[in-house]
Structure formats: structure tokens, C-alpha cells
Amino acid sequence: MVITPLTNRCYLGLTGALHRKLGGGVIGATGSGKTETIKELGNALAMHTVVFNCSDKLKSFAVERFLKGVASSGAWAILDDIARVQVEVLSVVAQQISTIQRAQQQQAENFVFGGMEIPLVSSCAIFFTMNFGHTPCNKIPANLKKLFRPVSMVIPEYDMVAEISLYSLGFSNANALSKKIHTFFRLLFDQLASQV
């Protein structure tokens, strides 16, 4: 993972959210590095990060069991492409996340979640990613939105990612090569963007 000004801004947004015991929501085009950036931040802070692939078949009790594990182990959860989940389920998920965040803000050691008392490890955090274009952003219920600090990632710095990756692979003329790769990625990105 190459650290670029875009990933840095995303880190700032997410760590700001963590400081206020909120979650972070990264919104952007497919392939802009949303999931990887959150994972990389987790690695940098030595946090166990779990990516949860959301789907339209997801039920609230499945999320409840997952979040129970996250809260009691202090891990980080990334709800990947949250907009795929049905709105009714998202409303319930918002209540569940709100319960965890409230307990964190009160610095509780135990709290009641899903009808049972569970321990709370304060380092736990919940993030989501959302691909725009794929599903309308307004699908996300307001009670869920307010629990997350939004960060948007639009166009990744392909030339920088390519140049640093090439240098790390041993290419000495990475600067010239990265310009060619950049042009290729831009074309690919424009093509992908026109399809959604």
C-alpha cells in the first residue's frame, strides 16, 4: 500500500472520528482504495481488522452476532459496500452500532447488547465503505449516517502509486514508466465510471 495525499486525508478523517468515538464511512468509486486504506490504518495501529462483505441477503441477527464479537474483542470492523444491505436491516444495524458507541462514550466495561451483557473492549471501531454510482447514497438511513464521520475518496493518485510500487520492485526508471501506467489507469477509470 502506497501512502498518498489521498490516503493521508482519509487517515485524518478516520482518526478524527475514532477520537470522538464515532465510526468512519468512506465513500467513493470502486477501486479507489477505500477498503485497503482502512485496513492499512488498522495495521499501522496494530488493530485486528475484519472486512465484512455486505450483501442484500444479510439479516440483522447476523450483523448482531458479528458486532458482538467486535465489541467484546476490541477489533475493527469494515462493513464493505454497506449500500447493498436492505434499508430495513440498516435501520436495525444503526441501533446496534449506536448501542456500542454509547457504551464506548460512557467508558463502560460491560454493556447490554442483543439481550445479553457482554464485555466492551474500548479499542473496537466500526467503519463502512460505500461505492457511489452503484446504489444511491440517500438509501442510507439518517440514524445510521449520524454515527459515522464521512470521508470521500474519489480519484486515487495512480501516478504516485505506480511510481513508488515500481521503485519498490527495483525499476530505476519508475518515473517515466509510471506516466505510461497512469495514462492506462485513467482510461480504465473513465471507462469504469461511464459504466455505472
Ligand SMILES: Nc1ncnc2c1ncn2[C@@H]1O[C@H](COP(=O)(O)OP(=O)(O)O)[C@@H](O)[C@H]1O
Ligand atoms: N494507495 C494505494 N497503494 C497501493 N495500492 C492501492 C492503493 N489504493 C488502492 N490500491 C489497490 O487498488 C485495489 C482496489 O482497492 P480497494 O481498497 O479494494 O478499493 P475499493 O474498496 O475502493 O473498491 C487493491 O488491489 C489495492 O491494493
Ligand SMILES: [Mg+2]
Ligand atoms: Mg472495497
